[in-house]
Amino acid sequence: MAFLRKLTRNYWYLAWLLAFLFLFFLMLRITLKYFPFNSDVAFLQIKQTEVNNVSFYLPTFYVHVYSSILVLVAGFTQFNNSLLKSYRNLHRVLGYLYVIVVLFFSAPSGLVIGLFANGGLSSKVAFVILAILWFVFTLNATLSAKGRDFKRHREFMLRSFALAFSAVTLRLWKVILVYLFQPAPMDVYQIIAWLGWVPNLLFVEWLIKNNTNKKIQTL
Amino acid sequence: MKKLLISIVAVAAFYACTSKPVEKNTENVVEDTIAVSGLSRDSLLGSWVGNFTASESKDNIESSNKITLIIKNIQKDVVTGRSIVAGNDRPFYGKLIEKDGEFHLTLEEPGDDKYDGKFDIIFKGDLFEGSWESFNKNINVTKRNFKLTKKAFVYDATAMLTDKDDLTDWHNEKLKKDTATVDGKVEVYENQYYRSASDAVYKINSSMQELKESDLKNLRKLDLQILRNTIFARHGYSFKKETYRQFFDYVDWYVPISNNVEKELTSLEKKNIKLLEKFEKYAEDNYDTFGR
Numbered sequence: 001m002a003f004l005r006k007l008t009r010n011y012w013y014l015a016w017l018l019a020f021l022f023l024f025f026l027m028l029r030i031t032l033k034y035f036p037f038n039s040d041v042a043f044l045q046i047k048q049t050e051v052n053n054v055s056f057y058l059p060t061f062y063v064h065v066y067s068s069i070l071v072l073v074a075g076f077t078q079f080n081n082s083l084l085k086s087y088r089n090l091h092r093v094l095g096y097l098y099v100i101v102v103l104f105f106s107a108p109s110g111l112v113i114g115l116f117a118n119g120g121l122s123s124k125v126a127f128v129i130l131a132i133l134w135f136v137f138t139l140n141a142t143l144s145a146k147g148r149d150f151k152r153h154r155e156f157m158l159r160s161f162a163l164a165f166s167a168v169t170l171r172l173w174k175v176i177l178v179y180l181f182q183p184a185p186m187d188v189y190q191i192i193a194w195l196g197w198v199p200n201l202l203f204v205e206w207l208i209k210n211n212t213n214k215k216i217q218t219l
Numbered sequence: 220m221k222k223l224l225i226s227i228v229a230v231a232a233f234y235a236c237t238s239k240p241v242e243k244n245t246e247n248v249v250e251d252t253i254a255v256s257g258l259s260r261d262s263l264l265g266s267w268v269g270n271f272t273a274s275e276s277k278d279n280i281e282s283s284n285k286i287t288l289i290i291k292n293i294q295k296d297v298v299t300g301r302s303i304v305a306g307n308d309r310p311f312y313g314k315l316i317e318k319d320g321e322f323h324l325t326l327e328e329p330g331d332d333k334y335d336g337k338f339d340i341i342f343k344g345d346l347f348e349g350s351w352e353s354f355n356k357n358i359n360v361t362k363r364n365f366k367l368t369k370k371a372f373v374y375d376a377t378a379m380l381t382d383k384d385d386l387t388d389w390h391n392e393k394l395k396k397d398t399a400t401v402d403g404k405v406e407v408y409e410n411q412y413y414r415s416a417s418d419a420v421y422k423i424n425s426s427m428q429e430l431k432e433s434d435l436k437n438l439r440k441l442d443l444q445i446l447r448n449t450i451f452a453r454h455g456y457s458f459k460k461e462t463y464r465q466f467f468d469y470v471d472w473y474v475p476i477s478n479n480v481e482k483e484l485t486s487l488e489k490k491n492i493k494l495l496e497k498f499e500k501y502a503e504d505n506y507d508t509f510g511r
Contacts, residue, residue: 026509043511045501049432118436118511171509178507184417185506186437 013080020075023168031069037062050116060112067105071164074098078157099142102160107135119186123193130197134163155208162200170196260315263298263322264290267347267367268474271304274350275362282360285468287457287475288326288338288347288367298324306459307334308478330354345369372455372474374483376426380449384470386416388441390461416466420445426453430491432498440502447495450488454480 050057114127141156271286286304313326322342328335340349347367457475
């Protein structure tokens with residue numbers, strides 16, 4: 001198991017794995033609130049207007065919740081070079097899972113429920129743009145891999161996953177903002193709708209620009 | 220025939236007139252009304268409302284609750300009624316004595332409740348002034364004073380808190396450690412933080428308008444709690460929780476008269492209470508946690 005030795009020597013990746021495991025667990029806990037199916041639970045408790053008046057809202061919401069947790073699995077495996085080299089097929093299988101789930105389920109459903117987002121027009125715009133960019137980046141990354149342009153594939157998958165990871169960062173920002181300022185709930189929501197993904201995207205753009213070779217490969 | 224018809228109508232009208240006031244006043248019976256220096260025993264009947272302020276307590280903390288004394292019945296010198304304070308609705312029984320042109324009332328609660336006690340009241344025209352002493356000397360507050368004025372309870376759906384009312388919750392402070400650098404030294408302070416309601420609590424009337432999710436989404440837990448409990452305050456509910464008493468005790472229209480008003484709620488109010496409770500729970504579970 002040469003790659004395992006390599007893995008544990010890579011402290012950055014190890015730190016990421018541990019942190020991501022913790023955050024993944026938090027997201028899993030949120031997802032499990034929606035088992036068994038219930039039209040008036042967790043977030044849906046304040047969404048009964050949509051649940052009762054928009055027939056497709058509830059199914060779309062559930063597609064988003066159930067599919068999106070699968071997307072995060074990519075964070076464990078897809079961005080490590082040693083893993084990629086030693087287990088090419090694992091990368092491919094999980095890659096296909098990610099792409100299919102994002103393009104056919106998570107991103108389209110995200111776009112639809114984004115149209116009904118809390119916090120008014122500003123957060124609706126934020127979530128709709130997020131969904132469209134997520135779809136476009138993921139599609140681009142897939143086509144690049146098909147075309148064997150792996151540099152471009154890696155860059156677009158970084159962008160795609162930065163947006164997927166907004167599920168986590170949005171909720172982290174919320175905890176921080178509420179702790180510091182105790183704003184009214186929808187005021188927070190309007191802020192995190194943007195803060196959840198824009199900095200993530202800026203971060204990977206910086207990563208792509210400055211560390212085209214080194215850091216991306218180690219991360 | 221015509222005469223008979225008129226007399227039937229007259230009888231019917233007579234019943235219609237008399238039935239209403241009789242229904243309302245069956246509880247307030249005064250056997251003999253003797254006027255003492257211009258004061259009538261009639262005027263003792265009814266509800267007397269005011270602050271019930273601690274004068275002797277173990278923790279020496281100043282505290283005051285709104286109390287209502289309802290004088291239901293006076294027969295000769297025997298007085299019966301109820302005292303309602305801080306969610307405690309107790310019957311009392313006592314004596315009325317005329318002395319030096321004043322009415323003196325000594326009223327006792329039954330004594331089977333931990334917080335039962337004895338009232339000594341002097342009736343001064345339009346004021347019930349007096350003190351209360353608990354039977355049980357082991358409770359925190361053993362003596363209280365009060366000055367009560369006569370005020371009938373009336374349900375008014377339009378009654379609201381206003382911008383003149385204090386909307387800070389002084390009873391659920393959070394302690395936070397803050398650091399500051401004083402003369403180059405870092406010092407840690409422990410500060411108390413108090414939450415405060417927003418102006419939504421005097422803009423939204425939860426007894427008059429059907430609340431929608433969109434009306435409540437941007438409200439914090441305290442706003443939601445106040446909006447829900449304003450409904451209960453309008454119905455004269457006596458709050459057990461200090462958190463709610465602090466907001467309503469000082470409001471003029473608020474007259475606590477019961478510790479259970481469920482039956483009085485309108486269907487609109489019941490609907491709004493359900494929605495508000497749901498949002499309170501959501502705020503409680505989600506406002507500061509990892510999630511939405």
